[in-house]
Amino acid sequence: MIAEWLTYGWFRLLAGLAGSLLIAGLAYRRSSLSASGAWSAAAMGTAYFVLGGPVWFGTLIAFFISSTLWSRWKHSSRAKHAAEANYAKGSRRDGMQVWANGGLGLVLCAAHAWHPDPLWLFAFAGVLASVNADTWATEIGALSKSQPRALLTGKLVPAGTSGGVTLLGSLAALGGAAFIGLCAALLSQAAPISAPGALVQTELTAIATLVLIIAAAVSGLAGAFADSLIGASGQVMYRCPACARETERRVHCNVQTVRIRGWSWMNNDAVNFVSSAFAGVLAILLYRLFI
Ligand SMILES: [Zn+2]
Numbered sequence: 001m002i003a004e005w006l007t008y009g010w011f012r013l014l015a016g017l018a019g020s021l022l023i024a025g026l027a028y029r030r031s032s033l034s035a036s037g038a039w040s041a042a043a044m045g046t047a048y049f050v051l052g053g054p055v056w057f058g059t060l061i062a063f064f065i066s067s068t069l070w071s072r073w074k075h076s077s078r079a080k081h082a083a084e085a086n087y088a089k090g091s092r093r094d095g096m097q098v099w100a101n102g103g104l105g106l107v108l109c110a111a112h113a114w115h116p117d118p119l120w121l122f123a124f125a126g127v128l129a130s131v132n133a134d135t136w137a138t139e140i141g142a143l144s145k146s147q148p149r150a151l152l153t154g155k156l157v158p159a160g161t162s163g164g165v166t167l168l169g170s171l172a173a174l175g176g177a178a179f180i181g182l183c184a185a186l187l188s189q190a191a192p193i194s195a196p197g198a199l200v201q202t203e204l205t206a207i208a209t210l211v212l213i214i215a216a217a218v219s220g221l222a223g224a225f226a227d228s229l230i231g232a233s234g235q236v237m238y239r240c241p242a243c244a245r246e247t248e249r250r251v252h253c254n255v256q257t258v259r260i261r262g263w264s265w266m267n268n269d270a271v272n273f274v275s276s277a278f279a280g281v282l283a284i285l286l287y288r289l290f291i
Contacts (some may be wrong), residue, residue, distance in 0.1 A: 002014035007120040009050070016049025016057065017042075020221025023061065032068045036095030044102050054191040055184065058122065058246025060102060062183040063128050066176070067135035079159060101131045104277060118204060119287055121214055125184045127285025129177040130223025130276040131214040136177045137177030137224055141169020151228045162248065162268075163232025165225075181213035188212070208291050215286040232270045236262035 020042045022117040028038035036132070041064070066249075074080060105124050112120035122237045148164030157164040188216050206210065238247055238257035248268055250257055 012050050012053070012223050013046065016046040019049065019057070021252070023064070025065075027068060029106070030072075030090055030142060032071070033098070034092050037093045037098050040098040041097040041102075044098060044106060047106055047161040048102075048109055051106075051113040052226040053122070055187040056105075056112075057063060057107045058187045058191075059128060059180060059184045060105065062133045063101075063135075063180060064085070066179060067139070070136055070139035074137065074143060077143065079144075080139075094137070100272050101276075102128075104273065104280065108280070117282055118291070121204075122212060122283045123174065123218040123280040125181055125212055126219035126223070126286075127276045127280040129180040129220025129283075130279030131272060132180045133173035133177040133224035134227045134272060134275070135219040136179075137165075137169040137173035138173035141166050144168040150226065150232055152232055161246070162235050162237070162271075163228045165228055168290025170221075170224075173224040174221050175218060175271075178213065178217040178222070180220060181216025184216065185209045186212045211287070211290045215290075217285045218286065219282035220280040222282055223275045226278050227271055227275035230275060231268075234262055234266045235268065235271050236264050236266050 003144075021044065022041040024033060024038040027033040027041065028035065033041055043058065046058065048060050053249050056232070091147065093169035104127050108120050108124040108127065142159065144159075144166035146159060146168075148159060148166045148167055149155060149167070151163055151165050185204075189209060235248075237260055238250060238252070239245070239260045240247055240249075240252035240255065240257050242255050246260065247257060
């Protein structure tokens with residue numbers, strides 16, 4: 001096993017590094033990632049490739065590229081501009097966001113390299129499906145013609161409000177979750193779950209592959225709704241003293257905002273992390289139930 005890793009490990013390290021640097025560099029040049037975001041993404045992508053090979057790396061890239069494309073789609077529209085003004089950060093992802101989105105998946109990828117079991121891939125698909133569902137829902141839902149409603153109370157809320165949901169956004173969440181399941185399933189059929197020479201390999205049966213798609217779609221959608229629920233309850237929210245708007249930002253209209261609800265540590269990155277962990281657990285339960 002050690003000899004195999006020495007033979008193929010270097011190849012995987014170089015291939016992973018080259019691919020990750022290329023993608024992170026392009027994203028940085030096109031302003032989709034900040035400098036800290038680009039370095040984090042390059043390191044993260046390399047680790048995914050070394051530990052997991054094409055299936056884990058490819059699924060991560062499917063999330064990254066699809067969510068980046070949706071966020072650029074109609075980026076200059078008024079609807080998106082208005083929504084974005086309330087978010088804690090703009091469309092340029094920084095290092096914290098990169099780790100909040102892909103860090104837990106990397107832990108699962110490492111767990112699979114250590115102790116191979118399809119269960120880890122299911123958990124990973126659930127986690128990434130949730131993150132992707134949330135991103136697609138945010139980016140596509142922002143263009144909804146109908147005003148969002150609060151998930152808990154059903155009251156109409158301004159566009160861009162945490163916890164606000166629309167039908168378009170919910171359908172986008174389902175699409176984003178299923179997309180990750182489909183990518184993981186197709187990749188796991190095209191390549192071993194760990195590439196040749198890797199520490200371990202896992203093979204999925206046809207039934208398990210189908211369950212993987214469904215588990216990702218269901219748990220990813222549930223994760224996106226959990227994200228909305230936490231966003232509407234525990235997430236920290238501030239009010240801008242200048243314009244009186246509620247915002248996720250600590251500074252608005254160039255003045256310090258005032259906390260009006262939520263736990264101070266529960267920012268948007270923390271909400272993403274917690275809800276995607278919930279989706280991962282749900283995907284494991286579905287795996288245990290059906291496989
Ligand atoms: Zn303001």
